[in-house]
Amino acid sequence: MTNNPSGPAVLVTGGASGLGAAVVALLAKSGYRPCVIDRRQPADGVPWIECDLADTRAAEAATRSLAEQLGGMGAVVTAAGMDVPGRLADLPAQVWERIVTVDLLATAAVIRAALPWLTGSGGSVVTIASTLGVKAVSDATAYCAAKFGVVGFTRALAAELAGTVGVTLLIPGGMRTAFFDDRVAQYRPGADAALNEPGDVAAAVLFALQQPAGCAVREMVICADQESSYP
Known part of the structure; x- marks a missing residue:
């Protein structure tokens, strides 16, 4: 993958797979310079730092290192996420807390670390929530939290950042990624489940990043038209 050296740098957490990889690929094709924080290597040619986002201090350090390496940071997309479904009484405490740390606390940590560059450049943030961030279901207390x-x-x-940094909340439904692969059968989507393509969600991320100065896309819900968890 070849990046345009003149485009703004965009940090994508979880950019080695799933939605994150789709975002990285589309950004590279659209003139941006994606970079990645992940535990696995992203596409060839994409600058990255190996990091477990459950270590939020390490995530902050990786963010700062990439910004310094690339001469700034124009945007952050927090695409990293994980889930282990199960009833609260059955899920080990360390697993429950890891889900909340990776999905929520690391989101805040990475953005906080990037703020000096984002505010200086009038940059953008796109956070990735979920339809289960607006609709609660059983056996998902950690993920919903x-x-x-x-x-x-x-x-x-x-x-807080109005007028200085563009902030967009993206709420996707289920996607055709490896997100569900490690789940026991009862927590996997059925063969006929309505799932969206990650590339379609990535296009929404790009749309948010391409808004002109002074125009804010605050929130978007992107899902298959028969998504069962929305509305």
Whole structure:
């Protein structure tokens, strides 16, 4: 993958797979310079730092390192996420807390670390929540807590940074990615489940980043037209 050296740098967390990889690919084709924080290597030629986002201090350090390496940071897209479904009483505490840390606390940590560059460039933030950030379901207390948190965090951040950094909350439904692969059968989508293509969600991310100065796309819901978790 070849990046345009004149385009703004965009940090994509979780950019090695799933939605994150789709965002990275589309950004590179659209003249941006994507970079990645992930535990796995992204597409060839994409600058990245290996990092477990459950270590939020390491995530902050990786963000600063990439910004310095690339001479700034024009935008952040927090596409990293995880879930392990199960009843609260059955899910080990360390697993429950890891879900909330990766999905919510790392989102805040990375954006906080990038703010000096984003405010200096009039940059943008796109956070990735979930339809389960606006609709609660059983056996998803950690994921719902985290994604409801991303919704509230992003709305507050948009108010806080209005006029200096563009902030968009993106709420996707289920997608055709490996997100569900490691789940037991009862928590996997059925063969006939309505799922969206990650490339379609990536296009919404690009749309948010391409808005002109003074125009804010605050929130978007992107899902298959028969998504069962929305509205």
